[in-house]
Amino acid sequence: MLPTGTQPLGARKPIALDSDHGRTQDGPSDLLNVHALLPHSRANGPGVRAVIWLQGCLRQCPGCFNPDLLPVEPRQLLTPRQLWEWTESVTDIEGVTLSGGEPMLQAEALVEYLGLLRASSPLSVLLYTGYYLEEIPSQPFGSEVLALVDVLVDGPYDQSQPAHDGLRGSANQRLHLLTGRYALADLQTCPRFEVVLPPDGSVVRTGVSIMPAPPRHAASLPRSPG
16 A cells, blocks of 8 residues: 555556566566655645655665665556556646655656656656766666656765755755756755645655654655655
8 A cells, every 4th residue: 555645546456567577676667666646745846746756776775764665566556657647637736756766776667657747748857866867877768767857866865964955865965957947046945844734634744854753643755865
C-alpha cells in the first residue's frame, strides 16, 4: 500500500510484475515503480507541486531521509501513461517534483512519462538524483532525462554536511537551472517542510528538513532528497 495521505492512481490496482519481462535490477523498463504520490505540496519545489517518489536506490547513504524507498522491489507499478493520467487529473499545480529513491534507476520509463507531460502541459519539472550532473549523460537515457527537466538537485545525501536553505538536503548537493523557467531565488525561498491535512483526516509531513515530532497517529511521506 501507499503511505497514508498519498494517492494511488484513482481506483486502479497495482500492476502485476511480469517476471519474464524487462530488467531485474530496477524492474521492467516500461513501468515506473512508485512509492508514493502527493497531489499538492509547497515544500518540494517552487509553487504548488505534485510530488512523485519512485521506489528503489542502490546508494545506501548513511542517514538517508527515506530508508523505506531503498529496496529495489515492486510497490505501485504504473505505466508512464498511467502516471501521466494521474498528473493530468491534479489541478492547480505549477509543476511536478520527482524524487526517491533514485529516479535515474528508472530513466527509460521516466523519459516516456516526461515526454507525455511536456507534450500536454506547461508544468515544470524538478528532479532529485543522487548522481552529479556530470555523471548523468553516461547513464542509460541520462541525456534524454536532462533534456526534459527544468531544475536538477544533484548529489548523494551527506549527513555530515547539513544544508539550511532551500531544497537541498545536504550542502554538497547542487541546484542546476537547466532551462530559463526559474531563477535561483525561486528555489531558495521554498519552505523546508510542511504539514498537509488530507480529507481522510490523516496528518502528512513532508519536506527537506528535520521536522518536529509528529502528533500521535501522524503519517510521514518521504522527504525529497532521499
